Amino acid sequence: MRKLVNQFFVWLCVFFFSSVAYASNNPLPVKFGDPYVLLASDGRYYMYGTGAGAVDGFCAYSSPDLVxxxxxxxxxxxxIPGSWGVANFWAPEVYELNGKFYMLYSADWKVNPTNEQENFRIGVAVAxxxxxxxxxxxxxxxxxxxxxxxxxxxxxxxxxxxxLYYSRCCYKHPVESEIAAQAKKEGKFDSIEESWIYGIEVKPDLTDVIGEPxxxxxxxxxxxDKQSEWESRSVTSGEVNRRWTEGPFTFRKGDxxxxxxxxxxxxxxxxxxGYATSKNPLGPFTKAANNPVxxxxxxxxxxxxxxxxxxxTWSKDGKQMYCVYHGRTQATGDERVxxxxxxxxxxxxILYVEGPTTAK
Structure with missing residues (x-):
């Protein structure tokens, strides 16, 4: 009985101190952009992302506790021979399906007859x-x-x-809007390019799409528009002539x-x-009043x-949600962590994120 009590006490301490350490552990010592965390059936967390020294591909990290x-x-x-992607490997996400692990990722497509500067497409790899x-x-x-x-x-x-949800790039996509007109009037930019998020059904084996985006x-x-101020800051500050809507992550809660x-x-x-909600996977989606989160x-x-x-990602008991993201600090400079x-x-x-937090 004493052994069981001791084991329970050890487990409780590990759980408690992991939670405390977790809350004060940001930023992690992982130099990823676009981080994605999978809680696999083996009970471990696996993180994938852009960069971290990978050559034409992606690295991974594993963890028992998110700490x-x-x-x-x-x-x-x-x-490599036979590859469709040749450069700029970005934003991997990995899904465990039917005993296999499927990776979605973005890269420059080798088929580029008009020599486009941005020729990104989305592919699938399996392990x-x-x-x-x-x-x-x-x-x-x-x-x-x-x-x-x-x-x-x-x-x-x-x-x-x-x-499948994805982002159309800003590249060669100038869009008329009151924001663009204002930027031109103020002498900031002659035109504003935008990226938009689309959805499309895909086959269960991830070999093709169904229907149109x-x-x-x-x-x-x-x-x-109440969303205009925060979504246009890169333009209104004179930083760049593009407005992004990218990096979608979608989950279902109830209906x-x-x-x-x-x-x-x-x-x-x-x-x-920010976030938006819908009762249907292909919309319409309504942006939330409490954006940005x-x-x-x-x-x-x-x-x-x-x-x-x-x-x-989620705690192993499924009760706690965690937001995994990249950012920068004064110490990390331009490096995404x-x-x-x-x-x-x-x-x-109402969706909320308790961050960003950093270690004290």
């Missing part, structure tokens, strides 16, 4: 283990919508259908789909996260800027 992370090395490499090695499912991207796309994300509806989210058109997304220049201090805190005495491109903060959805359906 202590072990480098697993490079788990996927493209730009038997979360640490790879991942091999390309096809010698071609998942689909070609006719414009550059990045940041693939999957959700499954209540009927078991699978949907549906536009789900875009930056505000009107100056008096509602929550899509988190990032806005503003991904390389700047104004990068921030995650943003820089330097004006409030903090040290974090550039918070964005998040994913979500990973943060993990608690988040949730309250009884009124």
């Amino acid at each position: 202590n992370w072990k480098a697993e090395g490079q788990v996927f490499r493209g730009n 038997d283990k979360p640490t790879g090695p991942f091999r390309e499912l096809s010698s071609e991207p998942l689909f070609d919508p006719g414009y550059p796309v990045i940041d693939g994300n999957l959700v499954v509806d209540e009927k078991g259908r699978m949907f 549906v536009l789900l989210l875009r930056p505000p058109v009107k100056l008096n 509602t789909y929550y899509m988190m997304y990032s806005a503003n220049f991904f390389g700047g201090k104004n990068y921030a996260v 995650l943003e820089k805190n330097v004006e409030k005495g903090g040290i974090v800027t550039g918070t964005g491109h998040n994913s979500i 990973v943060f993990i903060d608690k988040m949730g959805v309250d009884k009124n359906g």
Whole structure:
């Protein structure tokens, strides 16, 4: 009996102190952009992201508790004979399906007859283990919508259908709006390019898409739109002539789909996260009144800027949600590093993130 009591006490201490350490552990010693965390069936967490020294591909980290992370090395490499992707490997997400692990990722497509500067598409790789090695499912991207796309994300509806969300790049996509007109009037920029988020159904084996893409989210058109101020900061500050709507991460709670997304220049201090909701996986989505739910805190005495491109993971008992995202601090400079903060959805359906936090 004493042994069982001692074991329970040890478990309780580990749980308590892990929670405390976790809350004061930001930023993590992981130099990822676009971080994604999978809680696999083996009971461990696996993190994937952009950068961290990977060559034409992606590295991974593993953890038993979201606090202590072990480098697993490079788990996927493209730009090899037979690859469709040749450069700029970004934003991996990994899903455990039917005993396999499927990675969605963005890269420059080698088929580029007009020599476009941005020729991104989304592809799929598969592995038997979360640490790879991942091999390309096809010698071609998942689909070609006719414009550059990045940041693939999957959700499954209540009927078991699978949907892909992605961001159309800003590249060669100038959009008229009151914000663009104001920027031109003020002499900031002659035109404003935008990225938009689309959704499309995909086959269960991730070999093809079904139907046509549906536009789900875009930056505000009107100056008096309540979302306009925070989603236009990169333009109104004169930083760059682009407005982003990218990095979608979607989950279902009850009968509602929550899509988190990032806005503003991904390389700047104004990068921030909002969300929108819908009763249908292909919309229409309505942006939340409490946006942004995650943003820089330097004006409030903090040290974090550039918070964005998040994913979500859960505690092992499924009770606590965590927001995983990248950001920058005064100490890390331009280097993107990973943060993990608690988040949730309250009884009124309002999504919130308890961050950004940093170690004291």
